[in-house]
Amino acid sequence: MSANFEYDSDSYRRVLDGDRRGVNIYSRCGNPSEYAFDDQMALIANADACLATASGMAAIATLLFGMLKAGDHIVSDWTTYSSTHEFFDHRFTDFGVTTTFVDTSKLSEVAMAIRPNTKIIYFETITNPAMKVVDVEVLVALAHSRGIAVVCDNTFASPYIFRPHDWGVDFVVESATKWIGGHSDALGGTITMKTSLFPTDFIETIRWSTLTKLGGALSPFNAWLLLRGIQTLHVRMDQACKSAIVLARFLEGHPKVHRVWYPGLESHPQHTIAARQIPRFGAMLTFEIATENEAVKVLDSLELCTFGASLGGVRTTTQVPSTMAFLDVPHEDKARMNIRDGMCRVSVGIEDPQDIVSDFEEALSKI
Numbered sequence: 001m002s003a004n005f006e007y008d009s010d011s012y013r014r015v016l017d018g019d020r021r022g023v024n025i026y027s028r029c030g031n032p033s034e035y036a037f038d039d040q041m042a043l044i045a046n047a048d049a050c051l052a053t054a055s056g057m058a059a060i061a062t063l064l065f066g067m068l069k070a071g072d073h074i075v076s077d078w079t080t081y082s083s084t085h086e087f088f089d090h091r092f093t094d095f096g097v098t099t100t101f102v103d104t105s106k107l108s109e110v111a112m113a114i115r116p117n118t119k120i121i122y123f124e125t126i127t128n129p130a131m132k133v134v135d136v137e138v139l140v141a142l143a144h145s146r147g148i149a150v151v152c153d154n155t156f157a158s159p160y161i162f163r164p165h166d167w168g169v170d171f172v173v174e175s176a177t178k179w180i181g182g183h184s185d186a187l188g189g190t191i192t193m194k195t196s197l198f199p200t201d202f203i204e205t206i207r208w209s210t211l212t213k214l215g216g217a218l219s220p221f222n223a224w225l226l227l228r229g230i231q232t233l234h235v236r237m238d239q240a241c242k243s244a245i246v247l248a249r250f251l252e253g254h255p256k257v258h259r260v261w262y263p264g265l266e267s268h269p270q271h272t273i274a275a276r277q278i279p280r281f282g283a284m285l286t287f288e289i290a291t292e293n294e295a296v297k298v299l300d301s302l303e304l305c306t307f308g309a310s311l312g313g314v315r316t317t318t319q320v321p322s323t324m325a326f327l328d329v330p331h332e333d334k335a336r337m338n339i340r341d342g343m344c345r346v347s348v349g350i351e352d353p354q355d356i357v358s359d360f361e362e363a364l365s366k367i
């Protein structure tokens, strides 16, 4: 828990010689707990290197500001985390970086959007709220045939159930706030790298060129909480994924539910791709009922599960995507992202699955 460290002659020399990784200088540049978390994350993500940040958005902003400059172009899926979408759609354009939004599950759309200055293809491995799953292998093949790096946000899956680097993805960002930490008590983010398109020390270059300048360093206390979270990631994810399919099947059979989006259901549009890529299917699902008002009423009536923001914790958490996460996204864009008013998103936790189902059964009886 220190911001500052005492030098010894060895660390003093190492810094002068340019070997700064692991030398404790000042915690915005790196911290022993942060280095330990980097190493653990690189291991479980099957990456060559990891750089931890203060939040998932800090990871995304740090990586992209580290990789891009004015005049560069991004091809991104329409459906990304709302702050990511807004960053690409507004803030990044102020710095001369433009984005073309496409459906990355349609390869011809991606190919047509690529320009000579395209540097990144960006997507999420499971999208919010329709839980779209993209065929990663074919997307990576297309990008690499043009010399373009692939960046993906793997937050909804977590490295335990899907490791994008194993499928050729160059850079992966995670909001460690979610499944990795797992207890909704610490913000954090990670950037991992496994690529032949950049030098092996590129992550460390970003640490010095960008993270230390933007300032989004991970606090040592949060690094410690996130390291503790990793120790139970597999147990929590196994339980949450098992309960998710139970809840998804219950909701699919419920008369008041119009539709359920869960990659593990045969009715999901990308079920076959998901079965190959993410055989545990994850613990995020969305169901649709008639109206937004009814959606709020159902979620507010839950006793065990929580109505609120965020996801990936040990407690089941629910929200109405159209008026919560995507509140600031214009209506036309919401339609392209497949966001509908009566949708309820569920991040399934580790409570007893029968208790979760009973809670939803009771809440749905209120409408």
Ligand SMILES: *Cc1c(COP(=O)(O)O)cnc(C)c1O
Pocket: 055, 056, 057, 058, 081, 124, 153, 155, 156, 175, 176, 177, 178, 187, 188, 189
């Ligand atoms: C929460 C989230 C983020 C942002 O992470 P923070 O830790 O809240 O900054 C990015 N992407 C996805 C998919 C998320 O769910």
